[in-house]
Amino acid sequence: MAEEKTPGAGHNSGVAGDQLRTIVERIERLEEEKRGIADDIKDIYAEAKANGLDAKVLRQIIQLRKVDADKRAEEAEKRELYMSALDMLQ
Amino acid sequence: MAEEKTPGAGHNSGVAGDQLRTIVERIERLEEEKRGIADDIKDIYAEAKANGLDAKVLRQIIQLRKVDADKRAEEAEKRELYMSALDMLQ
């Protein structure tokens, strides 16, 4: 409704209204996307349940894989550290 | 009880491994996207702060707009409820 087409014509004096509005819209857009993805995930769980899978177990599996992935990432990071240390010793 | 769709196809006994793997991968893919979007949002807040905007106020503005949208949704929901309550009371 209250469109602010003309910068400087409103009561905003300290901040650029256009910039503010752009930022707000970008964030809102992204949050909507995020919500959409969360819904998609829920749908997949529902579909899995409909196919006879146990959602709870499914969540556990994904959690386990996430932990494993984190550990692997940690190890890779450590490898990087070692490598750079070796570089410095060369 | 547990029907064997793919007997002898591997060490899996109760569930179709392919289906399970597909589902897990789809969920993991979506969760990664979700994390990426959350990161994008954080980036925008950081950028806004760098441009002299107060992140706290920004969040409040977005919260206000969300509250407004929620209220509108709530009213729609309430209308639905009234309708069904009236139906049941005849």
Place this chain on the structure above:
Amino acid sequence: MAEEKTPGAGHNSGVAGDQLRTIVERIERLEEEKRGIADDIKDIYAEAKANGLDAKVLRQIIQLRKVDADKRAEEAEKRELYMSALDMLQ
């Protein structure tokens, strides 16, 4: 490491047993009360049904009134938000 506040006072070593017991008992007492109230509510629904009222409609009515109350609370909260947002924007 763990400081001994009451040495020799029993097998407890890190925490004051009396305080812990008191807290646990207070919580359990309150949870029991809560359960009792939930039971009372169920009883009223049962009684209402026995008197020919439709429990589902009853729940909807209570839900409607709750939604209204929530909306009023939401508006108050929104007013607060506006005030603080305006304060921060000066």
Place this chain on the structure above:
Amino acid sequence: MAEEKTPGAGHNSGVAGDQLRTIVERIERLEEEKRGIADDIKDIYAEAKANGLDAKVLRQIIQLRKVDADKRAEEAEKRELYMSALDMLQ
């Protein structure tokens, strides 16, 4: 606002408005009490944390005691069953 002092004078025809209102108010009163107790419990957890206790461990302890109590209740129930069976055999 919309007071229904005179039964039969309004648009309600099938149910007694007074009875309905009484029931709704009783339930709402009880739900408010329930919420109040839940808040009290939260306060105790906060207080415990302020005193250096770990709320998570506290919850686990209470959960354990609850399980034990349930088991004891189960055993008592079984005893009752045995007793009545013995009575019938006497």
Place this chain on the structure above:
DNA sequence: CGGACAAGTTTGCCAC
């Protein structure tokens, strides 16, 4: 790091 906020998980209830 500690509290506030949101997300996810669990639990209880009702209908079938």
Place this chain on the structure above:
DNA sequence: GTGGCAAACTTGTCCG
């Protein structure tokens, strides 16, 4: 008794 729905509780995340 089971499965879906809604509410409660718990967990994780993010900011200050």
